[in-house]
Amino acid sequence: SSGINAEYGGSGRIAEIHGDKKKRVVGVNNLKGTMDFSCDFRIKRGSMPLWEGRIETLKFLKERILKTAPGASACGIGFPKRSVGELQLGDTIDCFKLMVEDRQFIDPRFFGSVVEGEEEEKKKEQREKWARGHYEEPKYI
Numbered sequence: 680s681s682g683i684n685a686e687y688g689g690s691g692r693i694a695e696i697h698g699d700k701k702k703r704v705v706g707v708n709n710l711k712g713t714m715d716f717s718c719d720f721r722i723k724r725g726s727m728p729l730w731e732g733r734i735e736t737l738k739f740l741k742e743r744i745l746k747t748a749p750g751a752s753a754c755g756i757g758f759p760k761r762s763v764g765e766l767q768l769g770d771t772i773d774c775f776k777l778m779v780e781d782r783q784f785i786d787p788r789f790f791g792s793v794v795e796g797e798e799e800e801k802k803k804e805q806r807e808k809w810a811r812g813h814y815e816e817p818k819y820i
Contacts, residue, residue, distance in 0.1 A: 688774040689713045689747070691754070693722075696766050703758045704736075707772055714747045714754055714774045721773045722766065729770065735759050 689712025697704045707714070716737040722730045736757035737744055747754050756772065 684778045685775045686778050687712065688715050688718050688776065690771060690773045693766060693768055693770045693772065694753070696768065701760050703763050703766065705756050705758075705766065705772075707754050707756055709747060709751055709753060712774070713749055713751070714756070714772075715776075716745045718774045718776050720756070721775065722763070723771045723773065724767065729766075730758075730763050732762060733759070 689709060691707035691709045691714065693705050694708045695706030697706075714737060716734065719731065720734050721728055734756050736755070737747070738755040738757070739747060739751065739753075741755075744754075
């Protein structure tokens, strides 16, 4: 099985909203961390999530960037067409990466049921049976 963990990159607050329902661009005041174009983004109003997904553009001073510099005060974020509903000034934007962590399932019977020495005794018993001729060889058809 695997686990999914979210690794947070940064967050900001919406300060400006531009565009219409077809194309939405927001100006964001960064609060902490960095915004990374390759991450997923979540928009929240208070603690209620409004939207989650990938962004279309990340800009600083009208130039496309891949990541905001640490300590950068603002950035512009463009969203895919018709993906974002009604936004308000003050909504929060979080940037995060989903990390998939592989976990290997280990059957507890594999370790717990074999008493020390028991396996060696079984192998020894099989060798003795083979030597005495009581062990059946596999039959090939």
